[in-house]
Amino acid sequence: MSIEDSIIEDGSGREPLVPKAVVSRLSLYLRELQHLSRSEQKTISSSKLGRALGFTAAQVRKDFAYFGQFGYPGIGYRCDELIEQIKKILGTNKTWPVVLVGCGNMGQALLGYRGFAKQGFDVVAVVDVDKGVLGKTYQGLVVDHIDLLPEIVKRHSLRVAILAVPATAAADAADQILKSGITGILNFAPVTLNVPKNVSLIEVDLAMELEQLAFSVFQKNQGQ
Amino acid sequence: MSIEDSIIEDGSGREPLVPKAVVSRLSLYLRELQHLSRSEQKTISSSKLGRALGFTAAQVRKDFAYFGQFGYPGIGYRCDELIEQIKKILGTNKTWPVVLVGCGNMGQALLGYRGFAKQGFDVVAVVDVDKGVLGKTYQGLVVDHIDLLPEIVKRHSLRVAILAVPATAAADAADQILKSGITGILNFAPVTLNVPKNVSLIEVDLAMELEQLAFSVFQKNQGQ
DNA sequence: GCGTGTGAACACATTCACAGCA
């Protein structure tokens, strides 16, 4: 079974094949493996990798098994090899150009964030509507008007956008993003966006994450 | 069944009772309900609420049923009432003081983020180790040295911290946070933290989110 | 009629346990 057929479609129009939960763990495995690789660790077993991340060994093996056979019995997995495989699966073995929509507080922080580049993402353009930032340069990028998005998308063959505008502006900005031909949005605005189902959407709501944390703390102390 | 017994412990030492997935949807419901409430919407049915968020009506009803009976047959749920109930469940009906650890790029953006206050969180202190920011004032808060954390925690009765330092500094910072008596960490550093199991931990890795988005886009286009 | 609350049925995800390979 090759990687290509193993993912997504099975030709019959049915959906999943690879559970969503597995894919999200893939990113965690990748992060940990890169960490190990930097510490000169050549191979790792499913049990050790699992222990490091809080999963069982069986789960680690089964997760990888969705995509092929990457391990060596008696040895484990070769870190560098597995890193390449996971990147290939995620599609991040090649760099993705990205446009940032919204250059306020959060947008500027994201622009300065080194972690994106490290994982194969390159912010190549920034747009906004606010005259306060239009034309200014941040991290070497001049902020363009959002109306130029279709052109920018075409020029850089963009497929994904990071949306980091205030909640009130999010729906409009999302509309413009969709019209520009982009098919993936990482949304930081605390608003539920409705996108056609051929467009991918990931929502990150910082306040929601804090709420989840609060609940967990609250609960452990029996509500006090 | 009162709310208090319904959550967490059943006295036997067994764990879940309320699935984690349910709790994370609770935050989404809350956000949507607050949105509806602001648009003067008095009541909402499980089917409409579900449609707005992409869930089935049954799931919405079952989620709430974990915590009690909040709906009115033939009517639906009263928005304001449900908002209060969810806040009570999450523990955010009272404001949570929070300390920010790390005042770089990301930390400063989080400090300026209005969304936290809106959901009942108040950043009351900021600490760092970098001389470049120590003593400076951001959003009305003076940046203290991280060594002062135990004192700060006591003074404000803090229970949760937001960790926003570079990956290389994360483990040390986390140690100091744990020693200060804090029992909940929202970690933005792309590093797996190991914390005792009485401490709650939520990890937000921005690059991982982009990876997940990339995979989803990649997949939909059959890998091209 | 409309809409909740909920046991029962179903689908999905995780863990177990073992055959097989280095």
Next chain:
DNA sequence: TGCTGTGAATGTGTTCACACGC
């Protein structure tokens, strides 16, 4: 012996379908 890959068993979460209340 150490460790992978995987069917079978278990466990968890979601959806169905219907009794009941407004």
